[in-house]
Amino acid sequence: MIDFRYHIVSIVAIFFALGAGVVLGAGPLKGTGSEVIQSQANKDRAALEDARAQLIQAKALDKYRDDYVAKVTAGLTDGKLANKKVAVVTMPNADNDMTNALADSVEKAGGQVTTRVSLDSKLFDPGQRQLVEPLVNELVTADITFPADSNTYQRAGLILARGIVAPDEGKPVDGESTKILSGLTGSKLLALKPTPKDRASLVVVVAGVPPTPAPDNATYDDAVDFAEGLDQGSAGVVVAGMPESAQNGGMLKTLRSDSEATKIVSSVDVANMPSGQATVVFALVEQAGGKAGQYGGVDAKNGVAPSAVQAKEN
The missing domain is CATH 1.10.150 (DNA polymerase; domain 1)
Structure with missing residues (x-):
């Protein structure tokens, strides 16, 4: 320059x-x-x-x-996710290096990454809603109960959750899971690798890198609803992103503006840094204990990370 x-x-x-x-x-x-x-x-x-x-x-x-x-921080997360299975779900335009670093952090903490699910931008395209709604109804299983006030994307998150996760550890990928994953991949709404053998209990959702120019925050309403659905069908969800994602035009900004979502879904806005990756691990531990928090360096309501006491207690 x-x-x-x-x-x-x-x-x-x-x-x-x-x-x-x-x-x-x-x-x-x-x-x-x-x-x-x-x-x-x-x-x-x-x-x-x-x-x-x-x-x-x-x-x-x-x-x-x-x-x-x-x-x-080396060693601080050791064993924190022992015996925990974690699914990694990437939003459209998620940073691949950050995703890899997060998966590595989960495994260094003793967890097992069961699968990586890449959501296609088509899933959140308003013009594709007529595809998503009937597909959700078609893939619903007998053991899924939709909340009465749930919307299409909360239900879609619950559907994917039934395919890859469960509230409890030790649940296998069964025939219903296979049906759901086949339906979602066949419709080109997502891709996953590898095909999991076991369902995880926890989920890391990797937020996409905000585009330029920054979109309206409402652009991410459906993605936040989807994350809520994943949380309702699992033991907990942490949405991880870069600092930009917590500013206007980013998914974490939208999430943190939703008082209902922040009651159940955690977020970390410095997941591109080693400290943030450790924070994601602690936030997963906290989620497994039934708590949620918003952490990082950009308008993070609950500070930089869960307290050592919380992490130890969980």
Whole structure:
């Protein structure tokens, strides 16, 4: 960016010098055009060097912070998810590196990631609602009871939950689960890998990276309802995202503005950092104990993370 600015400033200075030469000829300001160019070039070179130095320093400090946190928190989550199975569900446009880091954090804490479910953008496309509603009704099983006030996407979340999770550990993927997963994958609303053998009890939902320009917060209403449905059919859900997702135009912003959703669904808005990944683990532990909280660095109602007492008690 600074290199481009240097070229622009140089070109403007040249035209300025030419203009000054035309007006003044060989008068008293002769030669000042080249001096202006040289002076500006020197200033821009200095600015470029300063910016590069600042960038190098910022990257070094970021690396130090992440390495320090990773080392200091190493072992704090060990065994916290022992004997727990966790499904990872990614929203459209979720960051793959962050998703991998979250899955690794779950397994380092002793948990087992049973499957990764990738939700297609078509699922939340308003133009596809006429596909989602009848499919939900078609895939409902005898052991699913929809709350009387539930909407289409809460029900869709409950349907997926019946396919991949259960409120209790040790539930296998049965014929009803297979029917649901076949119906959802066959309609191209989602993809999953691997096909799970056992149903998990907990879910990490990875929020998508907010697009530019930022959409209206209401864009994520259906996604939040879906997460609620997943929570109602499992032992707990944590929605994890980057800080941007907790700002206007992000899923966590919408979630945290929904007082009913925040009673049951947890969120972490720094899941792209090692500290945030540890927080996701603690939030899963808290969910398994029947509690919910909103954690991170952007308008996080419950602070940076569940307290050590809560994590230990659960």
